[in-house]
Amino acid sequence: MAKSDNINDIIDHKLFSEDDIHEMCVRLGKQLTEDYAGKKPLVVGALKGAIYFLTDLTRQMDVAHQLDFLDVSSYGDGFESSGKIKVVTDLSADVKDRDVLIVEDIVDTGLTLKYMKELIMDRGAKSVKCCALLNKEARRNTDVVVDYYGSEVGNEFVVGYGLDFLNMYRNIPYIGVLKPEVIQKYVNK
């Protein structure tokens, strides 16, 4: 696959438009404003996929909060979970006694989120919750709770608005389903 492939070459169809995404951010921001009133949470963006969602979501939250980032890797080969998770870039803040809100792009098997929640709780956080843009519930194989999410998605590979394939296409402004042949090209390599 050439790195110059443009959006029309790789997207099969649009799943969520920019307006759909904006509506999800407004709804979730309102809910988080109510639930975190008076708490000053530490909002933790899960790198790299959550950065687009994080900036839009937090601007809909009328709650004083601080930001931090955590990069844990789970996807060894681009589209299937390797099952092995490690911290690539750690938080800079001390989470002890903090109300922590993890912001994720998508929760799939739940392994990554479970790892992050346990890591943060083990360091003495008062609470840890997750707000994900998308929830691939059908693929879940852990008991982790996705406390807030924008929408369910089926078992298809989505890109755009932070979501990537081989660390590309994050900048597509909407969320689309990747053409199966794009994945096939990679698998057959």
Ligand code: XMP
């Ligand atoms: P787990 O399985 O640990 O995986 O819940 C979470 C991470 O997997 C990535 N992921 C995707 N990325 N389109 C993507 O661009 C998808 O359809 C998709 N499904 C899972 C994502 O990085 C997420 O943080």
Ligand code: MG
């Ligand atoms: Mg991710």
